[in-house]
Amino acid sequence: GGDFTATDESGDVCKFAKGLADKAAEAGVNFLFNTGITRLLTTGAGDSATISGVEIINAEGRHQVLHADAFVVALGSFSVPLLKPLGIDLMIYPGKGYSATYRILDPDAAPSVSLTDDACKLVVSRLGDRLRVAGTCEFNGYTRELNPTRCDILTRRMRDLFPQACDYDNPEYWSGLRPLTPSNVPYIGETKFGNLFLNTGHGTLGWTMGCGSGRAIADIVSGRKPEVDFAFTARPHRASAPLARAGKSAG
Ligand SMILES: Cc1cc2nc3c(=O)[nH]c(=O)nc-3n(C[C@H](O)[C@H](O)[C@H](O)COP(=O)(O)OP(=O)(O)OC[C@H]3O[C@@H](n4cnc5c(N)ncnc54)[C@H](O)[C@@H]3O)c2cc1C
Structure with missing residues (x-):
């Protein structure tokens, strides 16, 4: 026997990702493929600490530092080693x-x-x-x-x-x-660095949650309140502990 779920869907994630990248490029996004992020550079201390740049290495082995107003870490499992030197410990395995x-x-x-x-x-x-x-x-x-x-x-x-x-x-x-993550709930939201954000730890459901997470983090980076009620991570001065989950847990 079995259950039939009429609303269930499946698809080719590679096609989806390539199609989405094409749309993003049309909208003006500049992708740097074959480029590794080696570290995040910081400036300031305490509440005023921010990310001043991201060090990258390209396919020819050349290092470069990129600057931006805001940085979103979305490296899946590899978010952990990138953030550890900054004192941000994520429970992602x-x-x-x-x-x-x-x-x-x-x-x-x-x-x-x-x-x-x-x-x-x-x-x-x-x-x-x-x-x-x-x-x-x-x-x-x-x-x-x-x-x-x-x-x-x-x-x-x-x-x-x-x-x-x-x-x-x-x-x-x-x-x-x-x-x-232990609960399969991702880390989406702010960090203790004013211009550093997380969109990572999506576990078994990264594709399913990808579009919604993207919309939510875009809202957070832009200073808007996301539509969904979710336990977004918050800056320490807004919550009791670094990376505390603000609001209700999504389960
Ligand atoms: C077999 C299998 C089946 C799955 N089936 C489903 C499913 O049916 N539905 C679903 O929703 N989810 C599914 N998932 C889960 C889904 O694939 C993940 O949740 C999703 O891939 C997480 O996306 P992400 O972009 O956060 O991380 P990742 O997909 O891990 O991507 C992280 C990216 O960061 C890059 N990166 C890492 N370190 C660096 C660095 N230092 N510099 C530059 N780039 C770096 C990596 O190369 C990688 O491309 C499945 C996973 C597996 C393994």
Whole structure:
């Protein structure tokens, strides 16, 4: 048996991200690809401490410092090492997840709606002529190395569920690091630095929460009150402790 959720949707996150980047570029956003952030530079102290610049290194190995009015840290699991030297300790740990994508051989033998296999904690999505299964959580630091045993588990389960559907001999495996917080509630909002903001720690639901989080952090950076009632992080002088959650928790 199973439950049918008519409002459930699935999609190709790579297509979505590329499409969104194109729209943003059209609107004037300048992306610096293949560029690493090495550190945040600070100025001032106490309540008046701010970020004066961000040090980056480009693909040719050249360092440069960029200046801005406001800085938003949105590096998922990697937000932790960037912020630690500034005395901001985030409870985010990388939880590695896997996906496998297969070419569909028999369209009628493959599911057309998104499925959750609760017994094995796997999610199956139809992406046109491909079928993708995703799941598992491995705690193994920041490496995205693929563990062959975990990969095999995905393919074995798919062979069991939909034996005729796909070309299981040529899987495309991928892994990613979910930026997990203990409650799966992300850090969105202010920090103790006046012009430094957080939009990170989205755990298992970064795509689902991405657009809403983006809108909320844009409001916060612009000094507006976000529409949603959420436990945004607040500056220490507005809350009792650094990074205290202001307002109600989203659960
Ligand atoms: C197998 C799997 C399945 C998932 N399925 C779903 C799903 O169905 N729905 C859903 O909503 N979510 C899902 N998620 C979760 C989702 O992928 C994450 O929540 C989301 O990717 C977090 O987005 P992010 O941009 O905050 O962090 P990330 O995706 O981790 O991106 C951080 C980026 O920062 C870059 N970066 C890191 N350090 C630096 C640096 N020093 N300088 C420059 N750049 C840097 C990284 O290269 C990376 O591109 C899934 C995750 C996995 C692993």
